[in-house]
Amino acid sequence: MSAEAAAQESHDHGAAAADAAPVAMKTGRWSDPATWPDGKVPAKGDAVTIARDMEVVLDVSPPALRSLTVNGKLRFADDRDLALETEWIYLPGGELQIGSEARPHTHQASITLTDNVRDEDINTMGDRGIMMLRGTLNLHGDREHTWTKLAKTAKSGSSEIEVLDASGWRKGDEIVLASTDFDPRQAVRRTVAAICGDRLTLDKPLEYMHFGEITFGVDERGEVGLLTRNIRIQASDDADTDYFGGHIMAMAGSKMYVSGVELSRMGQNMHLARYPIHWHIIGEGAGQYIRNAAIHDTYSRCVTVHGTNNLRIENNVTYNTVGHCFFLEDAVETGNQFVHNLGIQTKCHPTLPCEPTNLTDAARGSKGQQSDHILIPSDNTAATFWITNPDNVYRDNVAAGSDAIGFWIALPQHPTGAHEGKEGTENVWPRRMPLREFKGNVAHSNFDALMFDRGPSPNGTFNVGGAGHTAYADPTNTASGAIPSVIDSYTAYKNRNGAIWGRGEYHLFTNLKLADNAIGFTHASGGYGVAPYTSRVQDSLFVGESDNIGNPSTPAEVAYGRTLPHVTADFPIRGYEYYDYRHDVVNTTFVNYEPNQLREAGAISYLLFTSFGMSTENRVEGVKFVNAQPVHFPEMQRRWSSDFAGRAAYRSATIHDMDGSLSGVPGAYVVIDNGIASAEDTCETRATWGAAICKGDMGRLSIGNTKDFPEFGAPATDPVVLERNGKRFEYNGETTLPSGAQIKVVTARNDLALHLREMDRGSWVIFELPGFTPPAGTTQAASLDAMRASDTTAWFKDGNTLWAKLVVEDATADGPVVVQVGTLRAQASLDVSRGEGLGG
Secondary structure (H helix, E strand, O other): OHHHHHHHHHOOHHHHHHOOOOOOOEEEEOOOHHHOOOOOOOOOOOEEEEOOOEEEEEOOOOOOEOEEEEOOEEEEOOOOOEEEEEOOEEEEOOEEEEOOOOOOOOOOEEEEEOOOOOOOOHHHOOOOEEEEEOOEEEEEOOOOOOEEEEOOOEOOOOOEEEEOOOOOOOOOOEEEEOOOOOOHHHOEEEEEEEEEOOEEEEOOOOOOOEOOOEEOOEEOOOEEEEOOOOEEEEEOOOHHHHOEOEEEEEOOOOEEEEEOEEEEOEOEOOOOOOOOEEEEEEEEOOOOEEEOOEEEOOOOOOEEEEEEEOOEEEOOEEEEEEOOOEEEOOOOOOOOEEEOOEEEEEEOOOOOOOOOOOOOHHHOOOHHHHOOOOOOHHHHHOEEEEEOOOOOEEEOOEEEEEOOEEEEEOOOOOOOHHHOOOOOHHHOOHHHOOOOEEEOOEEEOOOEEEEEOOOOOOOOOOOOOOOOEOOEEEOOEEEEEEOOEEEEOOEEEOOOOEEEEEEEOOEEEEOOEEEOOOEEEEEEEOOOOOOOOOEEEEOOEEEOOOOOOOOOOOHHHHHHOOOOOOOOOOOOEEEEEEOOOOEEEEOOEEEEEOOOOOOOEEEEEEOOOOOOOOOOOOEEEOOEEEEEOOEOOOOOOHHHOOOOOOOOOHHHOEEEEOOOOOOOOOOOEEEEOOOOOOOOOOEEEEOOOOEEEEOOOEEEEEEOOHHHOOOOOOOOOOOEEEEEOOEEEEEOOOEEEEOOOEEEEEEOOOEEEEEEEOOOOOOEEEEEEEOOEOOOOOEEOOOHHHHHHOOOOEEEEEOOEEEEEEEOOOOOOOOOEEEOOOOEEOOEEEEEEOOOOOOO
16 A cells, blocks of 8 residues: 555646646547548557547447547547447546536447556556546446335245336346345346336346345345446456456546446456546545446455545445445545445455454454455455445445445554555544444345444554544544444344444444344443443344245254354354443343244343453343343353453353343342352342342452453463352452352462452442451451441451451542453452461
């Protein structure tokens, strides 16, 4: 990308500016010898130049040209079908026009880009392209209705489909039906053999069922996209072999107004800056657009917006494309509007499978980011929408079948690529900028549907453990206060992993509709404590299994009667996963999360089986369950673990039920049944949940610094074992404890620092500490009973055993930092050791 920046700066911008003075234009027909300076109509293999003072009307289909340089204007006539074939077209201040916004082109027009002369480099813009420097591209086809949805389910083997709206579609049109199952490669293209109203007869039967219903309140009607346009820009068919397609590139001072075009065999695989359509460091792009286009069978991306603001990318259909498709490049791009676009079948490579980087067992590690077969590291985890700056609009788009990710909000800390280190970019903070609009978007048939995390570092690589987003009123000043980021009216279904994975603070998700996903929602902290919550889901719907049974193919699926999201048939599906500190679920309904003989299920759970981030402040309110087991904490199995850690956090999972809508007990805590957090006198065990419902206050116990304990599988040198009511629990990082618990602490360690947090004022825990001496500066009780009755922290020594009652005397957490994320502090602390005691 740095080479790309150098290329941009090497252009002779001064000469281009000097050439921009207006001149009087003469008009001539291509077929007229008088139009040309030498009095000859261009012949096969000619390098043609149109002078600055000439507007040439293409009125014939010329023989294949060597090249075409337009300093003036080339306009296609609209009284016949026309075809232009050339190695490349260069617009240094000139214009190429086919139709206009007011009068779209009505005949067939094609431009075919050949590559008989290899490895040319036209003013650093490469080869086999339409390349502009202060040039203008005006392409306006006559198709505006580009995609619709199925009106009813289309069965496998059927040669007829019914759609919601086929207006303007014609016999002979090529269409594509998106997959409505977990496998994105169930997308199929067909030709319309006949049309009657909204009923289409296809040239051959469908291989798969394509679902066309609203099921349990979730719209899973498959999309149908129109691929045919009357203006077609393409590479010659040799590109199907070497994946070196055509490209359209607008450089400084250029303008593109593109509507109703078809781009095919475009994009140059493994070549930077050579994409089907590409605004390249234009700066202000207000008024420019690509809309109503079909971009299919390409080899590198779809629409690239690089260093350009305020474009309109609307109502386009993409299919069978490689790498990130709708692509924001350097994270400086703002104000661009991506509206009502449909992306179908996004691939990592033209032929090779993805080598993704994610948290599943099959894809741990980042080997794929070092592959020789991708353009940038993240392309091996390809996204249909790659979003590097939140200050853009994404509305009513559909990511229908990426091999990896549907929408990836991948925010770097500062701009990257050609803009890395440029003056002023140190004040551009994508991870702190407000999310302008993300509303009405749909993602299905992907691996991960929405990834709001894992932004790239300057070298383009990313990891799965960071890059959280928290918006601030002033992104350059974190003291300006966090502000909410809203994702509204988002639908996700039939995704093989997660419908939503997020990281950050103050993320509000409203009106979600999530169905048929392996996991509905997971969210990580981005720095706990800077906002009222980490994430909040409200007014939403989660459906475990809908009426869309998919196309069962494996023996397990055929026996089960529907397709399964995970490669492991018995993978436990979950609706909402708590994870990593403070999250709310409010006024949300869960449907069809019932365990069965094949796989377990639960509406609400925790990230399996994480070591990171737990809080008793996680809460639910106003939740409803229809044919759904409310809670499920599965038995720990390494094959489903989200990380290689010691499972510290998952072992102390907790949910605060504010109004009783989860547990039936207002104010209760639902805790994983680990034997320490729950007790028979204050809790009701729900064996099928793997949990207990507990009354009273709950908080978190930390011993020393959480980093002192191994959370990544290695055994502790001097383990700490907690005992309560005859049950033992090996401490490793933190655990949930109820107020009023009595805990025996057994360890060979010489020093212990005991901390409580997230508890109400007046809550307390009694510790039995064999071999320890009383802490300095604390109160000694006259007896064990007196200590138990104390309303302040106190201790009593009974032989070799120290008893200590640790009381939360102030609800404010202003003690030592006990967890580094967000610098979480203790409310009450007690330091004990095996040294000579004060009262012993």
